[in-house]
Amino acid sequence: MPADETSSRAWHEIVRDTLKAHDVRLVTYVPDNVLRPLIEAIHADPFFTAFTATREEEAVGIVSGAWMGGMRGIVLMQTSGFATLPNVLASLPVPFQIPVLMMVSERGTLGEFNIGQAMVARTMRPALDSLGMEHHTLTRLDEVEFIVDRSIRQAVATQQPVCWILSPLLTGGKVFAK
Amino acid sequence: MSATMSNANHPLTRDQAKVMSRFDLISRMVRKLHKDEAVIGGIGYTNFDLWAAGRRPQNFYMLGSMGLAAPIALGVAIAQPDRRVIGLEGDGSILMQLGSLATIATRAQKNLVIIILDNGAYQITGGQATATRAGTDIVAMSRGAGIAQSFWAAEEGHFEELIDRAIAEDGPWLIGCRIDTAGPKETTERDPAQIRDRFMRGLGVKK
Numbered sequence: 001m002p003a004d005e006t007s008s009r010a011w012h013e014i015v016r017d018t019l020k021a022h023d024v025r026l027v028t029y030v031p032d033n034v035l036r037p038l039i040e041a042i043h044a045d046p047f048f049t050a051f052t053a054t055r056e057e058e059a060v061g062i063v064s065g066a067w068m069g070g071m072r073g074i075v076l077m078q079t080s081g082f083a084t085l086p087n088v089l090a091s092l093p094v095p096f097q098i099p100v101l102m103m104v105s106e107r108g109t110l111g112e113f114n115i116g117q118a119m120v121a122r123t124m125r126p127a128l129d130s131l132g133m134e135h136h137t138l139t140r141l142d143e144v145e146f147i148v149d150r151s152i153r154q155a156v157a158t159q160q161p162v163c164w165i166l167s168p169l170l171t172g173g174k175v176f177a178k
Numbered sequence: 179m180s181a182t183m184s185n186a187n188h189p190l191t192r193d194q195a196k197v198m199s200r201f202d203l204i205s206r207m208v209r210k211l212h213k214d215e216a217v218i219g220g221i222g223y224t225n226f227d228l229w230a231a232g233r234r235p236q237n238f239y240m241l242g243s244m245g246l247a248a249p250i251a252l253g254v255a256i257a258q259p260d261r262r263v264i265g266l267e268g269d270g271s272i273l274m275q276l277g278s279l280a281t282i283a284t285r286a287q288k289n290l291v292i293i294i295l296d297n298g299a300y301q302i303t304g305g306q307a308t309a310t311r312a313g314t315d316i317v318a319m320s321r322g323a324g325i326a327q328s329f330w331a332a333e334e335g336h337f338e339e340l341i342d343r344a345i346a347e348d349g350p351w352l353i354g355c356r357i358d359t360a361g362p363k364e365t366t367e368r369d370p371a372q373i374r375d376r377f378m379r380g381l382g383v384k385k
Contacts (some may be wrong), residue, residue, distance in 0.1 A: 026256060051285065051347060053249070054277025061246035062281075065218070065253020068238065068374060069261075070383040073253070091242025092250075095370040 011144050011170050012038035016146055018148045020047055026073030028059040030081050034105040034171045040177045056081040057088040064098045072102035079108050079121045086127050099155035102163040110168040134162045139169040191332040200295055200357040204231045210341050218371035220267035222302040224295055228373030234379025235345050239366045248292050251342035252282055255290040262289050262345050269296040269310045283324030288348040297357045317354040320325045322385050328352040
């Protein structure tokens with residue numbers, strides 16, 4: 001896709017469109033402020049079945065079940081929510097070979113104001129690496145479509161989960177509320 | 179229809195339900211499945227006795243991820259709205275993921291049935307007490323979460339009546355069963371990729 005066409009869309013519009021292009025219909029999430037425009041764009045489009053889960057691991061269970069039933073899905077969450085997931089990732093999508101898609105809004109870096117967020121964020125990439133999971137940090141608008149498109153293809157073809165981390169470099173992140 | 183069934187506004191409490199056999203109840207359930215209903219078996223002896231009750235390609239046997247039988251069943255039910263999906267879970271497991279009952283109620287998932295086998299114990303780890311032994315009532319919590327059709331099975335015949343209704347009438351349903359602490363009949367084979375592949379073929383997703 002030409003650069004000018006890509007750059008006319010915001011990151012969340014590119015993600016929404018790329019999910020649709022790959023028939024990813026089910027979206028379960030625990031809300032986050034940075035994810036809000038993506039969540040709103042998804043709810044505004046009847047193509048998607050979208051709803052909140054009470055915990056991130058519950059959402060991974062729902063999307064895993066849906067995949068086995070023939071429906072593709074994604075889990076949206078924040079960094080602190082990802083930190084609750086290593087057990088379910090190690091016991092469900094990774095060993096059962098289920099391509100759960102995950103998108104994490106990155107807190108804890110580049111201007112974080114909550115020490116707990118900063119500390120838990122440091123566990124995310126080591127956890128992904130130690131589980132041998134494919135993950136990519138999205139920092140540039142002109143790379144979003146290529147990375148999301150290619151890694152959905154890879155997840156499905158190799159039957160393995162994938163995680164995208166939305167950097168504040170892409171989204172602006174969350175700044176201190178006065 | 180029994181008296182207990184016709185009086186939905188005054189359901190049984192946990193104390194009033196008969197303590198039954200896990201393997202017998204799972205076997206009774208499996209015998210009633212004639213439409214390729216999907217069954218998600220939660221971890222522990224629940225799963226082992228589902229395995230022992232007869233392998234079906236529409237059964238999914240979990241290996242870990244305690245508490246996720248109901249969420250996995252919900253996912254299958256969303257993907258295949260024309261198929262009845264049953265999540266089979268223990269008391270210790272559902273206590274870890276009570277929020278999933280609220281999610282199921284909010285979704286109003288018509289083709290979903292959750293069965294809770296409650297022996298008041300974390301049995302596979304040595305029989306330590308769960309909260310239900312002290313009186314926590316999972317069926318009452320399920321009703322509180324918004325699953326109106328949540329019932330204790332009074333005894334085996336009532337359990338079969340509830341299963342008949344739950345696989346024929348709109349859900350979501352939750353059926354609570356008090357069970358004893360007998361050991362499982364067999365142990366589930368631990369081959370996750372094969373379990374998942376058989377299940378997807380059983381659901382017609384893979385040919």
